[in-house]
Amino acid sequence: MSVAVLGAGAFGTALAISLSRNGPVTLWARDAGDMAKQRENTARLAGCPFPDALFVTDDLAYATTADTLLIAVPTQKLRGFLNANATALAGKSLVACCKGIEISTGTGPVSVIADVIPTAVPAILTGPSFARDIARGLPTALTLACTDDEIGKHLQQRLSTANLRLYRTTDTSGAELGGALKNVIAIACGTAMGAGLGESARAALMTRGFAEMQRLAAHLRADPQTLAGLSGFGDLTLTCTSQQSRNYSLGMSMGQGTPFDPSTTVEGAATAQAVHQLAQDNALDLPITAAVAGLLENRLDVATAMRGLLARPLKEE
Numbered sequence: 001m002s003v004a005v006l007g008a009g010a011f012g013t014a015l016a017i018s019l020s021r022n023g024p025v026t027l028w029a030r031d032a033g034d035m036a037k038q039r040e041n042t043a044r045l046a047g048c049p050f051p052d053a054l055f056v057t058d059d060l061a062y063a064t065t066a067d068t069l070l071i072a073v074p075t076q077k078l079r080g081f082l083n084a085n086a087t088a089l090a091g092k093s094l095v096a097c098c099k100g101i102e103i104s105t106g107t108g109p110v111s112v113i114a115d116v117i118p119t120a121v122p123a124i125l126t127g128p129s130f131a132r133d134i135a136r137g138l139p140t141a142l143t144l145a146c147t148d149d150e151i152g153k154h155l156q157q158r159l160s161t162a163n164l165r166l167y168r169t170t171d172t173s174g175a176e177l178g179g180a181l182k183n184v185i186a187i188a189c190g191t192a193m194g195a196g197l198g199e200s201a202r203a204a205l206m207t208r209g210f211a212e213m214q215r216l217a218a219h220l221r222a223d224p225q226t227l228a229g230l231s232g233f234g235d236l237t238l239t240c241t242s243q244q245s246r247n248y249s250l251g252m253s254m255g256q257g258t259p260f261d262p263s264t265t266v267e268g269a270a271t272a273q274a275v276h277q278l279a280q281d282n283a284l285d286l287p288i289t290a291a292v293a294g295l296l297e298n299r300l301d302v303a304t305a306m307r308g309l310l311a312r313p314l315k316e317e
């Protein structure tokens with residue numbers, strides 16, 4: 001099974017570095033010039049040199065000769081990328097390596113792939129992992145979800161390494177929901193911490209945020225067990241507690257009232273909007289998501305958002 005990673009941001013680069021410890025891997029970037037010369041992605045993942053088995057290219061036709069393609073572009077860019085390269089991607093195993101819900105359709109990366117490239121076998125690789133940890137070869141466990149269990153088994157074998165351990169599921173819906181929604185809750189947690197509301201408030205937001213994740217997953221018929229696994233609870237834990245997370249950091253900035261670099265990839269911002277819309281369309285009660293969407297759209301300030309959450313009617317857990 002030959003492997004290429006399409007998209008050389010922090011995560012795509014880290015995966016390519018990690019997988020090239022198993023054998024040759026191609027990393028495709030829109031502009032590969034500097035990376036090919038320096039053997040390092042100084043812009044997105046500085047300090048992580050490329051192993052010899054990693055080949056960088058900006059020739060998509062060459063990269064897509066591999067039979068398994070990992071796609072690591074941000075969720076809101078995925079459809080455009082697939083449409084632009086549909087012929088080259090037809091019939092391949094396409095593993096989404098992004099976390100989010102598309103604003104225009106309210107669906108996740110696996111559904112977007114199935115929609116644009118119906119001949120492909122879509123899968124998703126998701127779970128608790130920072131790009132830098134993967135690139136450094138630190139121990140990491142992720143979820144590989146593919147509705148075709150046989151292909152899922154092949155992908156699990158090929159994409160696991162000595163330090164990157166993949167667990168398999170056929171529940172693509174649960175896996176993509178967990179990875180998308182935890183980012184929204186991480187923004188909420190970062191906001192609370194930035195505003196000085198304390199670690200008890202963060203624990204409450206994580207737990208009630210997880211209840212929102214389960215509620216939406218149940219509505220969309222995802223398996224609750226998937227939400228309790230690496231791609232849901234696992235990634236929620238990591239992202240809501242680490243300043244390495246960009247979603248958490250955006251929240252911290254909002255809580256502190258300090259500026260945040262708008263060019264940073266923060267998947268939870270668009271996803272909060274998409275999920276808030278889904279909740280309204282389906283009469284689902286997702287108050288933390290609604291508060292995050294309100295903060296991001298400047299309809300709410302932190303104090304009002306917190307007051308709103310605390311003033312909700314008392315209920316059973």
Ligand SMILES: NC(=O)C1=CN([C@@H]2O[C@H](COP(=O)(O)OP(=O)(O)OC[C@H]3O[C@@H](n4cnc5c(N)ncnc54)[C@H](OP(=O)(O)O)[C@@H]3O)[C@@H](O)[C@H]2O)C=CC1
Pocket residue numbers: 007008009010011012029030031044072073074075077080081097098099100129130131132264265267
């Ligand atoms: N960073 C991390 O620790 C982790 C990230 N992820 C997920 O990985 C996904 C990507 O994030 P990450 O790598 O960190 O983001 P980065 O901001 O580091 O990089 C985004 C990359 O996407 C590329 N890109 C954007 N639009 C297109 C397009 N239309 N066609 C081709 N390439 C495009 C950019 O290319 P260019 O450089 O040319 O602009 C850039 O290389 C996100 O969904 C994120 O949630 C998951 C786990 C960990």
Ligand SMILES: O=C(CO)COP(=O)(O)O
Pocket residue numbers: 099127128129130183186235238239244245246247248265266267
């Ligand atoms: O998904 C991640 C960790 O699993 C990375 O989180 P951020 O996108 O918030 O940096």
